[in-house]
Amino acid sequence: MCEKKGVPGASALTEEEKKNGVRIALAGNPNCGKTTAFNAWTGAHQHVGNYPGVTVEKKEGWTRCGNQKVLLVDLPGAYSLTPYSMEERVVRDVLAPENAVERPRAVIDVIDSATLERGLMLAVQIRELGQPVVLACNMMDEAKRAGIAIDLEKLSARFGVRAVPTVARSGEGLDRALALALEKAQKPCEPLVLAYGPDVDPALQRMSALISEKKLLVERYPARWTAIKILENDEVVLDQIRKADPDAARDLEAQRDALAAHLSSTHDTTPDAVIADYRFGFINSVLKDGVLRKDNAKDRLAFTDKLDKVLTNTIFGPVIMLAVVYFMFWTTFIVGAYPQGWVEDFFGWLGELMTGVLPEGLVQSLVVDGVIGGVGGVLSFVPLILIMFLIVSFLEDSGYMARMAYMLDRVMRAFGLHGSSVMPFIIAGGIAGGCAIPGVMATRTMRSEKERMATMMTLPLMTCGAKIPVFLMLTAAFFAENQAGIMFAVTLCGWAVALLVSLFLRKTVFRGESTPFVMELPPYRLPTLRSILTHTWERGWMYIKKAGTVILAISVILWAALTFPALSEKQSAPFEEKIAALEAQIAPLDEQIAALKQQLEGAPADAAMSRALADATEQKAALEEQKSETENALASETVRNTWGGRIGQFVEPVFRPLGFDWRTDVALISGVAAKEAILSTMGTAYSIGETDPDEPDSLSARLAADPGWSKTVALALMLFVLIYSPCFVTLVVLKNEAGGWRWLFFSMAFNTGVAYLVAWAGTLVGRMIWG
Ligand code: GDP
Ligand code: MG
Numbered sequence: 001m002c003e004k005k006g007v008p009g010a011s012a013l014t015e016e017e018k019k020n021g022v023r024i025a026l027a028g029n030p031n032c033g034k035t036t037a038f039n040a041w042t043g044a045h046q047h048v049g050n051y052p053g054v055t056v057e058k059k060e061g062w063t064r065c066g067n068q069k070v071l072l073v074d075l076p077g078a079y080s081l082t083p084y085s086m087e088e089r090v091v092r093d094v095l096a097p098e099n100a101v102e103r104p105r106a107v108i109d110v111i112d113s114a115t116l117e118r119g120l121m122l123a124v125q126i127r128e129l130g131q132p133v134v135l136a137c138n139m140m141d142e143a144k145r146a147g148i149a150i151d152l153e154k155l156s157a158r159f160g161v162r163a164v165p166t167v168a169r170s171g172e173g174l175d176r177a178l179a180l181a182l183e184k185a186q187k188p189c190e191p192l193v194l195a196y197g198p199d200v201d202p203a204l205q206r207m208s209a210l211i212s213e214k215k216l217l218v219e220r221y222p223a224r225w226t227a228i229k230i231l232e233n234d235e236v237v238l239d240q241i242r243k244a245d246p247d248a249a250r251d252l253e254a255q256r257d258a259l260a261a262h263l264s265s266t267h268d269t270t271p272d273a274v275i276a277d278y279r280f281g282f283i284n285s286v287l288k289d290g291v292l293r294k295d296n297a298k299d300r301l302a303f304t305d306k307l308d309k310v311l312t313n314t315i316f317g318p319v320i321m322l323a324v325v326y327f328m329f330w331t332t333f334i335v336g337a338y339p340q341g342w343v344e345d346f347f348g349w350l351g352e353l354m355t356g357v358l359p360e361g362l363v364q365s366l367v368v369d370g371v372i373g374g375v376g377g378v379l380s381f382v383p384l385i386l387i388m389f390l391i392v393s394f395l396e397d398s399g400y401m402a403r404m405a406y407m408l409d410r411v412m413r414a415f416g417l418h419g420s421s422v423m424p425f426i427i428a429g430g431i432a433g434g435c436a437i438p439g440v441m442a443t444r445t446m447r448s449e450k451e452r453m454a455t456m457m458t459l460p461l462m463t464c465g466a467k468i469p470v471f472l473m474l475t476a477a478f479f480a481e482n483q484a485g486i487m488f489a490v491t492l493c494g495w496a497v498a499l500l501v502s503l504f505l506r507k508t509v510f511r512g513e514s515t516p517f518v519m520e521l522p523p524y525r526l527p528t529l530r531s532i533l534t535h536t537w538e539r540g541w542m543y544i545k546k547a548g549t550v551i552l553a554i555s556v557i558l559w560a561a562l563t564f565p566a567l568s569e570k571q572s573a574p575f576e577e578k579i580a581a582l583e584a585q586i587a588p589l590d591e592q593i594a595a596l597k598q599q600l601e602g603a604p605a606d607a608a609m610s611r612a613l614a615d616a617t618e619q620k621a622a623l624e625e626q627k628s629e630t631e632n633a634l635a636s637e638t639v640r641n642t643w644g645g646r647i648g649q650f651v652e653p654v655f656r657p658l659g660f661d662w663r664t665d666v667a668l669i670s671g672v673a674a675k676e677a678i679l680s681t682m683g684t685a686y687s688i689g690e691t692d693p694d695e696p697d698s699l700s701a702r703l704a705a706d707p708g709w710s711k712t713v714a715l716a717l718m719l720f721v722l723i724y725s726p727c728f729v730t731l732v733v734l735k736n737e738a739g740g741w742r743w744l745f746f747s748m749a750f751n752t753g754v755a756y757l758v759a760w761a762g763t764l765v766g767r768m769i770w771g
Contacts, residue, residue, distance in 0.1 A: 013068075020069065021062065022182065022185060023071045023105055024072055025104035025108070026038055026072055026108050027091055028112075028138075029112065029122060032112040034168075037108075037136065037138065037174055038061060038072055040168060042061030043063075058074060059073070060073050060074070061074070066179070068182060073104060075087075075094055076090055078091045079122060080125055081129065082232065082234065083236045085444075085446070095107065096129055096220050098220065104131065105132070106181040106184045106185040107134070108178070108181050109133050109135050110166075113139050113148065113150060116292060117284070120286070120287075121279065123159070124194070124279050127192035128224070129222065130189070130190070130191035130225070131189075132161075132184035132189040134164065135164065136168075136177045137155075138167070140166060140167050142523075150165075150293075151293070154290055159286055162184065164177040164180060191222040193224060194279065194282055195278065196275055197278055200259065200274050203256075204224060204231070207231075208223040210248060210252065214248045216248060217240055231271040232271065232275060233256075238253070304399075307524055308403070308521070311400070311403055312406060317403075318407055325491065328388065328432065329488050333487075336388075339383035342383075343379065347377075347380055351372045354367050366559055366563075369684050370560075371555060371556070373555075373686075374555030374556075374683050374684045375551055376683070378551050379544070379547050381473075382540065382544060385469070386536060388432055389433055390536045392539075393531075393532045393536050395431070397527030397532055397535070399521070399523060400524070402521050404422075408425075413514065415500070415502050416505075416507070416514065417454060418455070421446065424442040424456075425459050425495075426462075428440075428459040428462040429462035429463045429494075430459075430463075430495065431491075432463050433464070433539065434462060435465060436460045436462070436464055436730040437733050440456050440737050443737070448512070448515045450513075453509075453510045454510045457502070458501050461498040462498065463490060464675065465539065465542075465543055466675035466727070467675050469679050470675070470678050471487060471490055471718055473703075474718055477704040478710070478714040479714070486718075490718055490719075494723075497722075501754060543676075547676065550674050551674060554673055554680065555680045558677070558680070558681045558684055561643050561644035561647075562642050562666070562685055564643065565641065565643070566641075567634075571637070572638070575637070579627055579630050582626055582627040593616050593617060596609060596612055639663075644666050645662065645666075647666060648661075648665045648666040651665045657760060657763070658756070658759050659708075659710070659713035666681060666685060667681035668720070668721075668724070671721070671724075673728050682699060683699050686702050686703070686706075687699075710770065712763055712766030715762045718762075719755070720755045723754055724752045725751050725752045732744070
């Protein structure tokens with residue numbers, strides 16, 4: 001029975017471990033509460049979500065058990081240890097890593113007690129891998145309410161592992177589970193050996209004997225486990241063996257083929273099907289034996305089912321979904337308008353204060369135009385963003401977001417994507433306010449490489465949190481009467497373009513089969529206030545932090561780019577001379593007007609004198625206008641002469657068909673560094689060029705008053721920002737995940753090209769509507 005050769009674990013803690021901590025892994029099916037438990041143990045704020053596929057990478061965190069330090073590893077959810085999906089491979093590689101030192105001493109397998117059978121399927125496989133396991137039978141509160149009773153004593157005895165009831169949300173039972181895991185980690189533990197029947201077992205025995213003899217992967221996996229994987233056609237393990245010993249690999253494959261041929265001819269089945277059947281058989285025999293009782297069990301999902309009859313109904317479902325998204329934008333604008341006004345007023349006041357306090361010159365310009373104009377502009381959208389995130393967090397935690405994904409799955413399939421593309425799209429901002437980076441990471445759950453690539457390339461088109469303030473600013477300036485409607489339309493437009501583009505990509509660059517999809521819907525749960533506030537704050541804080549760091553730095557750089565070099569004496573002289581000349585003409589007129597007014601007071605009915613006064617006033621107004629025009633021309637010449645201005649003007653002809661002027665072009669270029677920078681750069685560029693102190697000081701108001709801007713230009717800019725090149729960090733993540741620099745350049749060039757076309761089409765439509 002003992003096959004443990006070289007597999008570590010199963011001994012007292014080393015001095016090193018006592019001092020530096022013991023590694024314990026947290027495994028389980030998706031959505032069973034692992035991350036909730038992890039956060040409770042470690043005090044971390046990892047993302048918890050009431051839908052599968054939230055944790056894609058492993059996360060590590062420290063906790064204590066008595067005076068022993070423990071390093072907990074939170075794993076993505078998995079149903080098995082086959083290498084079919086990225087998550088399952090992550091789980092497997094963490095549990096049995098290449099470097100034995102990193103192998104966890106024990107595994108806490110978190111199980112949703114209401115779906116015990118399925119949870120045990122993974123537990124069996126971890127035990128086969130030779131890891132000591134403690135079962136944390138989680139969601140006991142829900143199971144109890146549903147009338148499900150689990151005899152944990154019996155389960156522990158039959159299954160040969162300790163089972164502990166837990167409620168991760170309240171922290172109940174977690175300490176005990178950790179203490180048991182630590183205890184288990186120090187005791188010898190043999191891999192579980194299941195019987196796989198008269199056909200498979202003899203083959204397994206022969207194969208594992210060969211594996212042990214040739215010492216194939218024995219440092220990493222129990223020999224019997226390796227043999228099972230070969231029977232299951234696990235290419236990853238096979239490749240590892242082929243590298244170590246090609247002859248043995250051929251031998252093992254021949255044995256597998258012989259068994260497969262035998263099973264196919266006698267029972268019309270395959271080795272992996274037989275293996276799965278026996279595992280099920282084992283679990284059922286454990287559960288039937290009085291472990292699981294559902295005597296007076298109410299249907300646990302009765303409420304969820306009833307709600308889903310309406311919310312995912314073929315007709316009502318999509319209508320309700322659209323209404324929910326519209327409602328979210330509507331609430332954001334209605335409620336958010338007040339606090340946003342306060343924040344804007346605050347920055348306006350701060351700008352004026354600084355203008356008064358600081359002496360006129362470079363420092364004043366840096367603080368007022370660069371920092372307050374740039375960062376302040378980004379920060380003034382914090383209230384709106386927080387409200388939006390609050391609603392998104394509620395949708396997510398309640399389980400409704402998963403329904404959205406479920407309904408959208410039908411749409412995705414029609415465009416060559418996959419059901420599991422939906423979550424990445426939503427995480428990237430499909431509903432509003434996400435981020436493409438975790439979105440790209442979330443595509444790791446996808447099994448088909450082609451579908452995954454198409455998803456990764458198109459999800460940057462969603463309205464991520466950084467693009468939102470640009471849209472909010474433009475809608476406030478040009479579509480104030482229907483902000484929610486326009487935001488809604490932009491969101492839908494992002495989806496439409498993303499779907500069409502992926503259809504195109506799947507017919508050309510990523511042509512290939514589509515794979516089937518089964519999605520599991522979590523039950524509806526009333527979110528805890530704490531979790532909603534935490535989520536809202538996490539997202540909001542990320543935004544604020546970015547404004548205070550990256551965006552601040554970009555603002556200062558852009559301010560410098562739009563300030564230096566200053567005009568030379570020779571360049572500015574003509575303007576200044578002209579201004580001086582105009583002033584010289586205005587001064588005597590002023591005197592004349594004052595004199596005439598005085599005289600008129602004595603003789604109010606003098607018609608000639610009244611006419612003279614009117615003439616003089618008119619003359620003065622004309623001269624003042626000339627002066628103001630010259631001042632504007634000087635300001636504009638000054639900015640045009642700067643490095644930023646020169647770059648902007650260089651690319652201006654390219655964007656002129658879309659109606660963007662060079663200031664917008666500079667903003668778009670800086671937006672590749674981070675999308676928030678579009679807003680901050682426009683803030684800086686438009687405030688530097690501003691000479692009239694009576695002008696409005698919010699960027700929206702400035703644009704609305706600018707003759708170069710119109711509804712059509714605003715629409716084109718929104719479409720362009722929505723679609724063009726992903727930001728720098730997303731591009732780097734894309735390069736890593738898609739495997740190659742060419743995808744970075746592809747995404748940059750292709751998206752910008754599509755953006756140009758769509759924005760141009762938008763210009764045509766805009767001209768038709770608004771003239
Ligand atoms: P993971 O996918 O396994 O990491 O699961 P999460 O930790 O993200 O949790 C999934 C959902 O289950 C969240 O909505 C949690 O609030 C909820 N949840 C977690 N543990 C419990 C529990 O013990 N009882 C109840 N009722 N809900 C829980
Ligand atoms: Mg998780």
